[in-house]
Amino acid sequence: MRKEPLLNMALLIALLAFPLWAWVADEPFLITLTTRAIIFAIAGVGLNFALGFGGLVSFGHAAFFGLGGYVMGVLAFHAQTYTPVLDWPFVINGTKSMPIVWMVAIVLSGALAVAIGALSLRTSGVYFIMITLAFAQMLYYFTISWSTYGGEDGLSIYVRNDFPGLNTMDPIQYYAICYVLLLIVLGLVYAISKSAFGLALGASRQNEDRIQAVGQGPFGLYLTAFAISGAITGLAGVLHADLNRFVSPTMFSWHTSGEIMIFVILGGVGRVFGPVAGAVLFIVLEHTLGGLSEFWHIYLGAMLLGVVLFARGGLIGLIAGREVAHD
Amino acid sequence: MSLLLFIEQTLNGLQFGVMLFLMAAGLTLVFGVMGLINLAHGSLYMVGAFAAAAVAAATGSFLLALVASFVCAAFAGILIEFFIIRRLYDRDHLDQVLATFALILIFSEGTRWVFGSFPLFLDTPEWLSGTVMLPFGIEYSLYRLAIILVGLIVAAGLFWMIARTRVGIRIRAGENDREMIAVLGVNISLLYTFVFALGAALAGLAGALIGAIQSVQVGMGEPVLILAFVVVVIGGIGSISGAFVGAILVGLTDTLGRTMLPVFFGLFLEPSAATSLGASLSSMSIYLLMIGVLLFRPKGLFGGA
Numbered sequence: 350m351r352k353e354p355l356l357n358m359a360l361l362i363a364l365l366a367f368p369l370w371a372w373v374a375d376e377p378f379l380i381t382l383t384t385r386a387i388i389f390a391i392a393g394v395g396l397n398f399a400l401g402f403g404g405l406v407s408f409g410h411a412a413f414f415g416l417g418g419y420v421m422g423v424l425a426f427h428a429q430t431y432t433p434v435l436d437w438p439f440v441i442n443g444t445k446s447m448p449i450v451w452m453v454a455i456v457l458s459g460a461l462a463v464a465i466g467a468l469s470l471r472t473s474g475v476y477f478i479m480i481t482l483a484f485a486q487m488l489y490y491f492t493i494s495w496s497t498y499g500g501e502d503g504l505s506i507y508v509r510n511d512f513p514g515l516n517t518m519d520p521i522q523y524y525a526i527c528y529v530l531l532l533i534v535l536g537l538v539y540a541i542s543k544s545a546f547g548l549a550l551g552a553s554r555q556n557e558d559r560i561q562a563v564g565q566g567p568f569g570l571y572l573t574a575f576a577i578s579g580a581i582t583g584l585a586g587v588l589h590a591d592l593n594r595f596v597s598p599t600m601f602s603w604h605t606s607g608e609i610m611i612f613v614i615l616g617g618v619g620r621v622f623g624p625v626a627g628a629v630l631f632i633v634l635e636h637t638l639g640g641l642s643e644f645w646h647i648y649l650g651a652m653l654l655g656v657v658l659f660a661r662g663g664l665i666g667l668i669a670g671r672e673v674a675h676d
Numbered sequence: 677m678s679l680l681l682f683i684e685q686t687l688n689g690l691q692f693g694v695m696l697f698l699m700a701a702g703l704t705l706v707f708g709v710m711g712l713i714n715l716a717h718g719s720l721y722m723v724g725a726f727a728a729a730a731v732a733a734a735t736g737s738f739l740l741a742l743v744a745s746f747v748c749a750a751f752a753g754i755l756i757e758f759f760i761i762r763r764l765y766d767r768d769h770l771d772q773v774l775a776t777f778a779l780i781l782i783f784s785e786g787t788r789w790v791f792g793s794f795p796l797f798l799d800t801p802e803w804l805s806g807t808v809m810l811p812f813g814i815e816y817s818l819y820r821l822a823i824i825l826v827g828l829i830v831a832a833g834l835f836w837m838i839a840r841t842r843v844g845i846r847i848r849a850g851e852n853d854r855e856m857i858a859v860l861g862v863n864i865s866l867l868y869t870f871v872f873a874l875g876a877a878l879a880g881l882a883g884a885l886i887g888a889i890q891s892v893q894v895g896m897g898e899p900v901l902i903l904a905f906v907v908v909v910i911g912g913i914g915s916i917s918g919a920f921v922g923a924i925l926v927g928l929t930d931t932l933g934r935t936m937l938p939v940f941f942g943l944f945l946e947p948s949a950a951t952s953l954g955a956s957l958s959s960m961s962i963y964l965l966m967i968g969v970l971l972f973r974p975k976g977l978f979g980g981a
Contacts, residue, residue, distance in 0.1 A: 408773060468970065468971070472975075476975070476976075479905045482902065483905065486902050490959035491960055496952055603898070603902065611774070611777075645785075650779065650785070654760065654775055657767075
């Protein structure tokens, strides 16, 4: 028990120290790499909320990641071409302001999660996995055939959105934004997991009948958890789009869903910090193995297989010596 | 839209549907009997296509290529079942999804390693190329017609095997109560390996048959896998009849949607808007179909009560 909080702290400090070192050493590429890890971590924290805390195995979180990306892409596209997003029944203009884009993305991904959740939660088990996957695929094919915003080629944005008082094109300043957002999200998830709602959610994951017997319908709990989860992953999608200044249907692809799931599993399911460790490990692997061999996915696959078959608590579980997060 | 085009597209939809059935049958059997969700099923489809392309290039015989696709995919199925999949039967679905996702990564990159990134070509044999005259003056591709027939024959064989043979009885018994048939002296792990290999072989065959129309390349199995999932969900997990009905429904909806929806919107929209709206909607049509089915039957058309 004692080892895990220490490990989490060490992780956060390392994520602060490494980019600062890279900044001093003038290695902007390493800063960008760490930014990617942070953004993936946020996406993973989002999925972990549904998957780890609620036991909802969603294989379609790319839907929210992609939606977040496209919110940024579409708003910035209209801002840079000076055209309104919508001119009827009321005028909506594009925007380059980060906080506004974040809010829109969070609200829209949350709403999408409510819609997808309301339909998918009628089922459970394998059906749930396949249906969430199918919803994400549906959006994937929709964006491919949606030629207004680039279709299959995606949408390039010339400059990053603005944040008051900061130069977002400077890697270290953009990193700071993402890092602070990660801290906020982690704090929020931690607080929710300890709240009455979080406890009820954990209880219904472990035993639906009992939670129903005390008058808490699992459906409402699951739907709320799914909405929060989708909103967080949507935020990660915006940040990812802003980092690359590019959105494409790939963000909706099922590989993205699989990768977000890998962050959660590599790090450890149901642990607040699990996805952070997982995303960092993923980026380290991608960078080192990717340098060794063009076919690094083979090693990633083998490693993932090893974690699933033999190390069920993920990286944090392995180091902290506890398989189960908290039960 | 002319009636001829409509009939031709219906046949195309049927052809797509039977191929989807070959994929979905394995998925639904493996789920029904072993309770396993297998994402790597698309990789077995790819293995079949590559085996067929390699053998066709070496021997020039299309029939040998088909045999190779069936055998190689079955063999690959036995290998992964023996070394990996059987450790997953008792795990929860999350572990199964992840482990089989890992298998996809390994299979795809491994294939890229061996065969390179460029697509291979598998030609339709001469005796199946060209078109054939159907009644009412419909001209249709002979190869596609052959696919429909092969698919229907395989489907009939599968139904016969499950309904009439001893192995089929065991498979159905395994779906109902795994422990009980193990207690009755059936070698359950052999049965599981057989079911998995059967599903793999059907997927491999589908891969080879489709590979001759499209190109044989890494990642070809993934779009088909997801469609097969939709089929399985619509039909009801574990139900072979459900998989058949679902596959035909999905095949027809997808193919007809692509041709009919733009025409339909063209009736009251300007052409460019009709084309783009039609294309967007038709790419979503099968998912909308799935949502519709699930709203009324959350366990699929043929799913248990």
